[in-house]
Amino acid sequence: MKHPEHNCDGEGRRSFLKKTTAITVLSIAPKALLNAGEQNEAIASFFEKAPIKLQINGKDYSLAVDPSMSLLDMLREQLGLTGTKKGCDQGHCGACIVHVDGQRVNSCLSIAVDNNGKKITTIEGLGQGDKLHPMQEAFIKHDAFQCGYCTPGQIMSAVACVKDGKANTPDEIREYMSGNICRCGAYPNIVDAIMEVKKSGQKI
């Protein structure tokens, strides 16, 4: 049986990125650079920070980011928006879900630089100032969490669930929300919270 060299997180993504970065560089880089950068590694280092502009929670940002950085790590480590959680970093759990141009996205699977020009909404931008979003209120009312760690992702997914018209029955909600894992097992209360927001007919 063939073993991987070693276990460390993000291995596959990083090597993928190096390759794709190299391809991008080949297509856009001036000749001088190509001569200088014989190896992928050198190119990756040269382009250590890539400029992007995007809007997050209604605010414009011009950032320089590591091309290998995920949207999740950019939000958390670079901008301090730690409301979005890292639950697996592999797209399995949904704790990192944010809205990108109105669509729910696992931010751990989205490369930060791919979000140039996009509009991002995170849990921090869901309410209006101190006023909670109806889904946040419903989660509190129905005790739709215990530890609260998966909650930002659940709420972002729940808002998308109602907006996408997939909150008509409890079973429809369960299906739509099945990418959001809650280890504390608050699922029944989450379904209750979403049903209530849906039934209230509030614009969200």
Add this chain to the structure above:
Amino acid sequence: MDKNIFLNDDRVDGIEKVTGRAKYTADQRIDNIAYGVFVTSIIARGAIKNLLITEAKNSPGVLDIIFYQNCPPVPGYRPHDKELNKRGFEWQGLKVFNNNLVYHYGQPIALVVADTWEKAVKAAKLVKAEYITEAFETDFEKLRTDETKLKKIGEYKRGEPDAYKKADVFVEAEFFTPIETHNPMEMHATIAIWEGDDKLTVYDKSQGPKGTQSQLARCFGLEEKNVRVITEYVGGAFGASLRSWPNVPAAVIAAKKVKRPVKVLLNRRQMFSMVGYRPQSWQKIAIGATKEGKLVGITHHAVSNTSRYEDYREGIVNASQFLYDCPNVNTSYKILPLDLNTPTWMRGPGEATGAFALESALDELAYKLNMDPVELRVKNYAELHPVSKLPWSSKFLKECYDAGREKIGWNKRPTTPGLLKEDGMLVGYGMGGGVFGAGRGNAAVKAILKKDGTLTLQSAVSDMGPGTATAMVKIAEGVMDMPASKIRFMLGDTDFPPGPTQGGSTTTSTLGNGVSLVCDALKKNLKELAIANVASFKTLSADDIEIKNEQLISKKDGSARISMSELVKVTGKEQVEIIQESGRAAAEAQKYAMNSFSAHFVKVHVDPATGAVKLKQIVATGDGGKIISEKTARSQMIGGAVGGIGMALTEEVLIDHTTGKYVNDNLGSYHMPLHTDVPYIDTWFPNKPDPVINATGAKGVGEIALVGFAAAVANAVFNATGKRINKLPIKPEDLMS
């Protein structure tokens, strides 16, 4: 933001959690932080011959690579080195970077520290190791019968051993449970900050900040007061943070070495190989009864796995000794060391595994006796604890049976399996009982009444999710007779008075007692202050004064009256402070057995075409004594049931025995229950205060919420299909064969 917009029983930290403001360990923003990423072994047993780090060290942003050859001396790793380690303390668990030995696949062998996480990840993959490999053993099923490899842990005997054999009717069966992991949604993380040579601040995902503080102080030879552990929020734990894993010492060692704060965050794969788990088990149980259903004898043997470097044990056979009234009981328990990481306590540790066997076997016995399974349990209801012969401080399990039967619609349960169908699905009903110890430990709580009339309570506990602060505020609300909105409970910082570790369903009991006592002490203190400082109270004694509605009032005629906030102002102080220690349960408690109890009732559908099992209805009932906060207690019961669904139907860690590697070490392959697996869950509590355990009467529900649930599912599956599955998780193929 005004928290009063919510009903009184909403969580006090709800707004923080739904807005993303709640700070879990890895969320803490620390200046100049560096990131540590583990390199892990790819052999299951042997030693590192050579670690090749040059390439990684030259990788951009790398500050250091720490491994056994350059790890600074850690006092706790050398218990016999009198100079380094005066107290003779030994770090329990894997001594990360202590030597070149490899005890299991996925063991941390180096920590790459870099100035960004991305750079650390990149460099970690450049570290190469050459190993000396040794033969290893990871196959529990293959080895569990090899007596030369087993370690005897305990034996128990009451009456005649194996008396079941002489009974009118008996069942004998073997049970198998796999390795199960906690995998809380928050992965383990530690941030270590040295504030000088002898002063350390650590942010850590811990169920017991005081315990972590004490361990770290002793391990690194520091004064306990110079170690501060902060755990503001815990993103679930279920036992996984009852002790410290390699991330804790590694972060501390690294921060010292690179002279910068270091954050070590495990990845999901490492959550399997560096954090403990519920061990794999084999059990053999036999139960005999008279024709009338009176138990004659129970025999219960169990083996579970441990690691090669620690003996982990749990009470798998314990409940069989005392949950039911039975004159003859014998049990034995052994452990099998394997080349795996050490298991640890996982929700309902031991009991959850044992109850699967006991409660399934009782169900089988009920069919043999042609008796209702609940009636069989009622017939053998223990009024006295069968081991200690003591009365229970409180026990309302019969009430749980009754409520469960009624709510699930037990009368619809077919007495002959495999006959009832609904929408083309086979229908089955099942139940299982659970039990866990209840108790009370030490806690200290500080109360601070400010002149604005707000009350702050502080204790160095953490809350992994059940809602400790919410329950404590409710207790204080009741004792102080003041609105919850004016009470704040602060936790998660060892600068607060010492609080208990959150585990074994004892927090509400232990800490609640502390909160109750400190509020009583505060009231007494306020009365004394009023008598000393307020003219109209001068002639009164403390007994003449009551505190109601935030006011001190003369009981006699109400003529003397002052608000608590006014009283603080009159004394000329900013605030009135008091610390109260609360001890273990009193001598009175020694006269009683103390347990929480549960009974789980489920209805399942089994698809006759595929064998897929789906939970359709769940009723979880639990005698946890007085329920302090119904909303959060209900959520705990629901959460336990969901954990039980995982245990029964989906969760199993698989090992590749050719390498010793966990095969499904991610959340895509290790199947925890999802939204689609969980129906509505009804809960019910007798809600009767335990008169002995503590001042509030609360016993705790965290463990009983899970214990016995898997058996309820297995019993319902039998009721639906006539197939008795004694190996967890129950898979569709088990039902199709």
